[in-house]
Structures are given as structure tokens and as C-alpha cells.
Amino acid sequence: xxxxxxxxxxFNVEGFVEVAKRAGYxxxxxxxxxxxxxxxxxxxxAMGNTAYTSSRYGGVPPRLIDLAAPYDEEQYNxxxxxxxxxxxxxxxxxxxxxxxxxxxxAHYITQPHCLGIKLYPGYNAVYVxxxxxxxxxxxxxxxxVPVVIHTGDTAMPTGLLKYSHPLxxxxxxxxxxxxxFVIAHCGCPWFVDAAEVACKNANVxxxxxxxxxxxxxxxxxFEQQAGFFRQLHTWLNYMGDYTRVMYGxxxxxxxxxxxxxxxxxxxxxxxxxxxxYNNAVRIFNKIAPLLKE
Ligand SMILES: [Zn+2]
Numbered sequence: 001x002x003x004x005x006x007x008x009x010x011f012n013v014e015g016f017v018e019v020a021k022r023a024g025y026x027x028x029x030x031x032x033x034x035x036x037x038x039x040x041x042x043x044x045x046a047m048g049n050t051a052y053t054s055s056r057y058g059g060v061p062p063r064l065i066d067l068a069a070p071y072d073e074e075q076y077n078x079x080x081x082x083x084x085x086x087x088x089x090x091x092x093x094x095x096x097x098x099x100x101x102x103x104x105x106a107h108y109i110t111q112p113h114c115l116g117i118k119l120y121p122g123y124n125a126v127y128v129x130x131x132x133x134x135x136x137x138x139x140x141x142x143x144x145v146p147v148v149i150h151t152g153d154t155a156m157p158t159g160l161l162k163y164s165h166p167l168x169x170x171x172x173x174x175x176x177x178x179x180x181f182v183i184a185h186c187g188c189p190w191f192v193d194a195a196e197v198a199c200k201n202a203n204v205x206x207x208x209x210x211x212x213x214x215x216x217x218x219x220x221x222f223e224q225q226a227g228f229f230r231q232l233h234t235w236l237n238y239m240g241d242y243t244r245v246m247y248g249x250x251x252x253x254x255x256x257x258x259x260x261x262x263x264x265x266x267x268x269x270x271x272x273x274x275x276x277y278n279n280a281v282r283i284f285n286k287i288a289p290l291l292k293e
Pocket of ligand 1: 007
């Protein structure tokens with residue numbers, strides 16, 4: 001089965017060295033390329049994390065990717081088979097610099113590998129629908145790229161869950177019906193809320209990344225967490241539209257063959273082609289020309 005990983009990270013940060021090791025990997029570009037070859041992953045979408053891009057217009061510049069080498073805007077340093085979403089440092093945006101921030105993002109949005117925008121509510125104490133994000137949503141609409149939103153649990157105890165609850169996506173989805181919003185991690189563990197927001201709003205999709213970390217023994221995990229996976233299955237079925245559900249891993253957090261098998265256990269087999277591949281090509285609509293090259 002050909003796969004697109006709709007949510008992974010390609011970020012050179014100290015903490016990821018240990019995280020990758022627990023999943024059985026090294027946090028390196030070469031390791032990811034080998035994983036793609038071994039698991040038939042044709043394309044991957046990296047969420048931007050870096051924090052050193054310089055400002056051009058007096059706004060807050062996007063967070064990009066840097067595992068292969070520091071990002072160079074004249075020369076793509078990600079593999080051809082990888083695109084990225086520009087990460088938003090929401091806490092640094094103010095009403096005064098929100099328009100300039102959108103200009104900073106506009107600088108990158110026409111690049112072929114720039115596929116969308118990524119918000120980190122929970123890590124940032126800013127709600128999805130906060131007005132300081134609106135110029136970014138208008139930009140996403142103008143260029144027809146999706147906005148991916150971290151939802152659910154945060155990796156650090158300093159995160160604030162009230163900002164990352166999936167229900168908070170509803171208001172932005174209603175205000176911007178022309179923007180596609182992706183609820184990352186299916187709001188884990190608030191599956192019911194994520195499913196309802198996606199059920200009600202046709203412009204909301206779900207990615208299934210980051211539900212498990214490391215490289216656990218599948219049978220033991222299924223036994224211990226049977227209710228958790230049954231719930232996810234139940235609420236995805238309630239949402240009822242597998243054309244808006246995408247496979248993603250959150251690499252380097254998890255072992256990839258393990259995670260592919262896990263998601264294949266949760267998603268009904270007749271929807272594999274959509275969930276593991278087709279939906280990502282449609283939702284991140286700039287992937288298609290990159291696949292042909
Ligand atoms: Zn992630």
C-alpha cells in the first residue's frame with residue numbers, strides 16, 4: 001500500500017534524539033528517507049518547528065523545517081517528496097503585527113513545497129479563533145491551503161489544554177467556511193469532540209497522528225488500551241466521512257511499521273486508500289504536482 005504521512009516532524013532539536021531512540025530510530029534525514037523506502041511512503045508533510053527565521057516585514061516569521069540543514073529559502077533542503085506547513089508562534093503575534101505576520105507567511109506560500117499553516121494552541125496560550133490568527137486564515141483561503149491545528153494533549157505539562165481542546169476549532173471553522181482546518185491527533189483523547197466538530201463542519205478534517213509513542217508491543221497495547229481504540233473507531237464512524245480522515249505518524253515519536261498497522265486496525269479496510277493516501281493529496285492540494293516530478 002502506497003502511503004502519505006500527513007503529519008510528521010523534520011526538526012533538529014535535542015529532545016527529539018531521545019524521542020526517536022525510543023521509537024527505534026535516529027532523528028536524521030537519512031533515517032527518515034530509509035523509513036520511507038522501507039514502508040512505501042511516497043510523500044510526507046512536515047510540521048514547521050524552527051524558531052530562527054528572520055522577519056522581513058515586521059511580523060512574526062513562520063517556523064520551518066531544518067533536519068537536512070538550516071532552511072535556505074533560495075534552495076529547498078527538504079527531499080523532493082516532502083512538503084511543509086509553516087508553524088505559527090501565536091504568542092508573539094499581536095493585533096498590531098498580525099497583518100505583517102501574514103505578509104511573512106505570504107513570502108513562503110507560493111513555494112511549491114509550502115503546503116499549509118500549522119497552529120500550536122495549547123503550547124501557545126492563544127485560542128484557534130483568536131483574531132490575531134485571522135489574517136493567516138485569510139491567507140490560507142486566498143491560496144487554498146489547509147490550516148492544521150494541534151489539538152488534545154500537550155507533550156509538556158506547561159501546555160494549557162483549554163486552548164488545545166478540539167471544540168475550539170468549531171468557531172474558526174464557522175467563521176472561515178472557505179478554509180480547510182485539520183484537527184491533528186483527532187483531539188486525543190477527546191475523540192468525541194473532534195468527531196462532532198468534523199461531523200458538523202464540512203471544512204474540518206482529522207489526522208490520526210501522535211496517538212501512541214515509542215515502539216510498544218502491539219498485542220499488549222491493544223489489550224491494555226482496547227477501550228481507547230474502540231472509542232476512536234466508534235467516533236470516526238460517527239463522523240462518518242473517511243474522505244476527511246488522514247494517516248499521519250508524528251515521527252520521530254513513533255515506530256512507523258507499528259503505527260501503520262495500528263491505524264489499519266482502527267480504520268475499516270475499504271477506506272485504506274483514502275485514509276493512507278488519497279485524502280492527503282486532496283486536502284494538501286499542492287502535493288499532486290510534486291508527486292509527478
Ligand atoms: Zn506533531
